[in-house]
Amino acid sequence: xxxxxxxxxxxxxxxxxxxxxxxxxxxxxxxxxxxxxxxxxxxxxxxxxxxxxxxxxxxxxxxxxxxxxxxxxxxxxxxxxxxxxxxxxxxxxxxxxxxxxxxxxxxxxxxxxxxxxxxxxxxxxxxxxxxxxxxxxxxxxxxxxxxxxxxxxxxxxxxxxxxxxxxxxxxxxxxxxxxxxxxxxxxxxxxxxxxxxxxxxxxxxxx
Amino acid sequence: xxxxxxxxxxxxxxxxxxxxxxxxxxxxxxxxxxxxxxxxxxxxxxxxxxxxxxxxxxxxxxxxxxxxxxxxxxxxxxxxxxxxxxxxxxxxxxxxxxxxxxxxxxxxxxx
Numbered sequence: 001x002x003x004x005x006x007x008x009x010x011x012x013x014x015x016x017x018x019x020x021x022x023x024x025x026x027x028x029x030x031x032x033x034x035x036x037x038x039x040x041x042x043x044x045x046x047x048x049x050x051x052x053x054x055x056x057x058x059x060x061x062x063x064x065x066x067x068x069x070x071x072x073x074x075x076x077x078x079x080x081x082x083x084x085x086x087x088x089x090x091x092x093x094x095x096x097x098x099x100x101x102x103x104x105x106x107x108x109x110x111x112x113x114x115x116x117x118x119x120x121x122x123x124x125x126x127x128x129x130x131x132x133x134x135x136x137x138x139x140x141x142x143x144x145x146x147x148x149x150x151x152x153x154x155x156x157x158x159x160x161x162x163x164x165x166x167x168x169x170x171x172x173x174x175x176x177x178x179x180x181x182x183x184x185x186x187x188x189x190x191x192x193x194x195x196x197x198x199x200x201x202x203x204x205x206x207x
Numbered sequence: 208x209x210x211x212x213x214x215x216x217x218x219x220x221x222x223x224x225x226x227x228x229x230x231x232x233x234x235x236x237x238x239x240x241x242x243x244x245x246x247x248x249x250x251x252x253x254x255x256x257x258x259x260x261x262x263x264x265x266x267x268x269x270x271x272x273x274x275x276x277x278x279x280x281x282x283x284x285x286x287x288x289x290x291x292x293x294x295x296x297x298x299x300x301x302x303x304x305x306x307x308x309x310x311x312x313x314x315x316x317x318x
Contacts, residue, residue: 018209022217029224029244038234045240048221052247055217058209059254064277068250071284076243076291083236083295087302095233095309105230113223120215120252127260158262158272163281165271171278178285185289193296 018058025051033109036096038084042077049073063160214255221248235298235310239291246287250280 024047031044049072056065097105167175221244228241257276265273298308305312 015209018213022213025217026220026224029221032240032244033224033227033231038237041237041240045243048244049247052221052251055214055251056254059214059258061254061258061277061280064254064280067281067284071288072243072247076288079288079291079295080236080239080243083239083298087236087298087308097231097233102231106227108230109223109225109227111223112226113219116222117216117219120219121212124210124212124215158274158277162271162274163277166274166278171282174278174282178282181289182285185292189292189296192293193299 014058018055021051021054024048025055033106038088039081042081042084045080046073046077049077060158063163211255211259214251218248218251218255221245221251233309233311235301235308236295238310239294239298243287243291246283250283253277253280253283 028044028046028048028051032041032048035041035044049068053065053068053073056062056068096102225241225244225248228244229238232238232241253276257274261276262272262274265271301313302308
């Protein structure tokens with residue numbers, strides 16, 4: 001109820017905000033495609049990832065928006081920028097592909113975008129437009145719902161408590177596997193980036 | 208009113224841009240950025256479908272809202288971080304061998 005009222009008061013603003021952030025995301029993605037300098041690509045990717053994080057707020061996934069900002073923008077993108085700086089004597093060096101190959105790549109990307117967009121719009125149309133114009137969570141939720149999230153009085157949306165309950169219940173095994181994977185990745189990345197190089201220098205006399 | 212199709216269209220555009228980035232870059236890190244774009248497009252789809260088509264049904268049946276799409280998106284973010292770390296380690300090794308990041312030079316395994 002609380003959330004529904006808030007979203008109703010936000011309704012005149014929300015479309016503009018959505019189009020603003022979606023536009024920034026699309027322009028950033030196009031910049032990644034069209035830019036030929038790797039540093040500019042990284043900055044455009046920063047804009048896209050940040051805009052997608054803000055779009056998660058429209059989808060009521062606040063925790064995921066925070067994760068997107070912390071892990072993607074604060075972690076992965078910084079890692080990529082470090083990679084750019086470590087693997088280039090001149091960060092503004094240009095590595096261009098021939099024009100026919102570039103046009104072919106853009107054509108394939110455009111075809112894939114049109115195909116997935118067409119499939120998505122067709123799916124929404126097949127489900128009935130009226131039922132999905134508004135989020136079902138707000139529209140269909142019973143007001144005397146028994147399943148209130150702890151700490152959020154009267155709000156029928158999912159919170160961090162639901163995510164935690166699922167992580168330690170239904171998704172406990174994937175969580176453990178993700179932890180093991182991160183350990184393996186940490187060891188493997190250190191080994192690949194450093195250990196092999198020492199081996200290579202020791203055996204550098206071979207042709 | 209913003210509907211599911213808006214998010215699906217945005218996700219399709221991001222996916223197409225990611226695929227075009229992978230296909231048109233010679234810099235290995237640029238290709239990694241294309242992969243990140245595609246993973247983000249998939250995440251937008253998962254979160255949007257979770258809100259519009261999945262979570263409400265569980266609430267209507269009296270259960271807690273379903274968050275399976277959010278869980279998948281979280282695991283995808285973790286996997287993307289791990290994949291970026293490993294890929295950058297491989298690129299650093301590649302750069303140490305060839306003194307360039309141009310993938311056209313990676314022909315040692317060509318059959």
